[in-house]
Amino acid sequence: MEYVQPPAGTLTTSLAAMAAGVQPATIRDWVRRGILTRCGGTPLRPVYRIEDVKAARAAAKPTRPGQRTVQVA
Template sequence: MEYLIPPRGLLTTKLAALNCGVQPATIRDWVRRGILTRCGGSPKRPLYRLADVEAARYAAKPTRDGQRAVNAA
C-alpha cells in the first residue's frame, strides 16, 4: 500500500529522498550500506524516521578507492 500521507514523523523512500535532495536510489543505497535503517512499512514500501533520515543526510559517507572526491568550496 502506498501512503498518500505517511504516519506523523515517518517518511516513505520518495519523501525521504525529497527531504535530502537526492534520488530514491540513494536512500535505498544508504539502507544497504547501513547508514539508514527502516522503521516499518512493508518490504516494498519501507518507512523511515524523520530524525534518522536527517542524521543519514549529514553522516560521513564511506568512500571507495578510486572514487571521485567532491571539492568543498
C-alpha cells in the same frame, strides 16, 4: 500503492529522498550500507523516521575515489 499519508514523523522512500535532496536510489543505498534504518512499513513500501533521514544525510560519505559527496545546504 503509495501511502496517502505516511504515519506521523515518518517518510516514504520518495519523500525521504526529497527531504535529503537525493534520488530514491540513494535512500535504498543508505539502507543497504547501514547508514539508514527502516522503521516500519512493508518490505516494498518502507518508511523512515525523519530524524534518521537527517542523520543519514549528514553521515553519508563517499566510499570510492571520485565519488560525489552530498552537499549540505
